[in-house]
Amino acid sequence: NSKVIQTPRYLVKGQGQKAKMRCIPEKGHPVVFWYQQNKNNEFKFLINFQNQEVLQQIDMTEKRFSAECPSNSPCSLEIQSSEAGDSALYLCASRRDSNTEVFFGKGTRLTVV
Amino acid sequence: QQKVQQSPESLIVPEGGMASLNCTSSDRNVDYFWWYRQHSGKSPKMLMSIFSNGEKEEGRFTVHLNKASLHTSLHIRDSQPSDSALYLCAASKTSGSWQLIFGSGTQLTVMP
Numbered sequence: 001n002s003k004v005i006q007t008p009r010y011l012v013k014g015q016g017q018k019a020k021m022r023c024i025p026e027k028g029h030p031v032v033f034w035y036q037q038n039k040n041n042e043f044k045f046l047i048n049f050q051n052q053e054v055l056q057q058i059d060m061t062e063k064r065f066s067a068e069c070p071s072n073s074p075c076s077l078e079i080q081s082s083e084a085g086d087s088a089l090y091l092c093a094s095r096r097d098s099n100t101e102v103f104f105g106k107g108t109r110l111t112v113v
Numbered sequence: 114q115q116k117v118q119q120s121p122e123s124l125i126v127p128e129g130g131m132a133s134l135n136c137t138s139s140d141r142n143v144d145y146f147w148w149y150r151q152h153s154g155k156s157p158k159m160l161m162s163i164f165s166n167g168e169k170e171e172g173r174f175t176v177h178l179n180k181a182s183l184h185t186s187l188h189i190r191d192s193q194p195s196d197s198a199l200y201l202c203a204a205s206k207t208s209g210s211w212q213l214i215f216g217s218g219t220q221l222t223v224m225p
Contacts, residue, residue, distance in 0.1 A: 002156065031211050041151075041199055043215035056212065091156060098207045099145065099164075104156040 023092030136202030
């Protein structure tokens, strides 16, 4: 069973508000991912970290999101100014190395009203 | 364009029947394929992974991989209503960003 912990489970924000979600990866997993799953079940990769360093991120994340994975603290993903199109399930995941399973948290469902 | 294509988008099979799901990557640099299952309202959980040509079986689930065509398929025999879920195929590279590139999934419904 996955031990990736995400909080909060649900988040409701108004347009223009900040929206912050957190993730504690599974112990011993140095690589952390954030994905966005929309209402059509499509996955969009947002960003990943190896330990505290960003490995890769998409343009949208760089421009509109703030993300970090500090040592000894939960990882976080924050939308600086929420838009209606940001309403989605945000999934955090972690893995031990490049050949092993990716474990997902239960997600944070963001609704932007 | 989606780099991992799955078909069909949805599939209905009777209880006890065989479900066959397909997945192809257009990125020739991938070398690992993963099948995840996501029940409604839940997080994705890995079913099986494969990186060698051929077939791998675990219980009622069989995965095939053709590395030349970058095509993988998942077959579920003796399908059960509890198998009803979204089945996601993902591809990854063993070097680089380590991310999994997901397809849009096949929604499987097993009718009792």
